[in-house]
Amino acid sequence: MRRVRRRSWPWERGRAAPVASAGSGGDAAIRMFHVSKSYAAGSFALRDVSLELRKGELAFLTGPSGAGKTTLLRMIFAAERPSEGQILVLGRNVGRLSARAVPALRRRIGVVFQDFKLLPRRTIEENVGLALEVVGTQRRRARAQVFAMLKRVGLQHRRHHHPLSLSGGEQQRVAIARALVNEPEVLLADEPTGNLDPELSLEIMDLLRDVAARGTTVLVASHEQALIERYGSRTLRLQDGRVAEDAPARGRAG
Ligand SMILES: Nc1ncnc2c1ncn2[C@@H]1O[C@H](COP(=O)(O)OP(=O)(O)OP(=O)(O)O)[C@@H](O)[C@H]1O
Numbered sequence: 001m002r003r004v005r006r007r008s009w010p011w012e013r014g015r016a017a018p019v020a021s022a023g024s025g026g027d028a029a030i031r032m033f034h035v036s037k038s039y040a041a042g043s044f045a046l047r048d049v050s051l052e053l054r055k056g057e058l059a060f061l062t063g064p065s066g067a068g069k070t071t072l073l074r075m076i077f078a079a080e081r082p083s084e085g086q087i088l089v090l091g092r093n094v095g096r097l098s099a100r101a102v103p104a105l106r107r108r109i110g111v112v113f114q115d116f117k118l119l120p121r122r123t124i125e126e127n128v129g130l131a132l133e134v135v136g137t138q139r140r141r142a143r144a145q146v147f148a149m150l151k152r153v154g155l156q157h158r159r160h161h162h163p164l165s166l167s168g169g170e171q172q173r174v175a176i177a178r179a180l181v182n183e184p185e186v187l188l189a190d191e192p193t194g195n196l197d198p199e200l201s202l203e204i205m206d207l208l209r210d211v212a213a214r215g216t217t218v219l220v221a222s223h224e225q226a227l228i229e230r231y232g233s234r235t236l237r238l239q240d241g242r243v244a245e246d247a248p249a250r251g252r253a254g
Pocket residue numbers: 039040044045063064065066067068069070071072223
């Protein structure tokens with residue numbers, strides 16, 4: 001059996017949680033325990049969400065607009081803190097991270113947005129390389145890494161172009177390259193195909209599937225049901241902030 005359902009986790013009961021020795025979930029990349037998020041008194045963006053994503057797993061997060069998909073992703077990369085419950089990402093208790101510890105966690109997480117968020121005045125190469133510059137990677141090594149990553153998404157020949165001269169699908173591939181250049185252990189994508197036509201959407205999804213196949217945990221928020229079904233990956237459906245369904249993967253997509 002792929003996943004074990006439990007009502008609660010041993011270290012979750014009582015006392016301060018011994019997070020570093022969280023025990024049984026050794027191959028878990030992300031674990032949420034009874035997580036709720038409230039932005040305003042009395043209304044919840046997420047309610048009592050518990051889930052676990054294994055290392056290298058590809059999962060979709062679906063559900064109608066306002067269901068809490070973006071909120072859930074934002075909590076994983078510590079852009080929001082849970083109002084209740086606990087989130088473990090790569091063994092770190094996100095809700096308790098100090099502001100100083102957040103960047104180190106974020107370096108292990110790549111994020112892709114629907115609107116790409118590329119810098120228009122920088123070249124493709126510079127956009128992708130920025131993440132390496134920030135962490136002080138030596139310039140020559142960074143260039144090689146950027147080239148290799150652009151090659152992986154099939155855009156090495158466009159590296160000196162600017163984002164706006166690329167198609168939507170190409171821009172999204174650049175955004176994915178940028179998210180991956182640091183070799184993150186987790187990749188989060190929020191509606192990564194929302195602005196793309198169906199053919200380009202498939203291209204992006206194939207790319208994300210390959211990323212997971214190489215061992216990165218990939219969580220993709222999308223409400224494109226047909227696309228999700230095609231991949232047959234695990235699908236978590238949110239409804240009013242709750243996990244209404246957790247459908248396991250049903251074998252490989254063709
Ligand atoms: N910063 C915020 N302040 C107040 N309320 C918020 C904030 N962000 C989200 N919400 C509310 O939380 C709920 C969940 O929003 P969220 O953006 O997570 O939904 P979503 O599933 O990503 O929707 P969509 O498919 O439209 O992107 C919504 O009711 C939204 O209005």
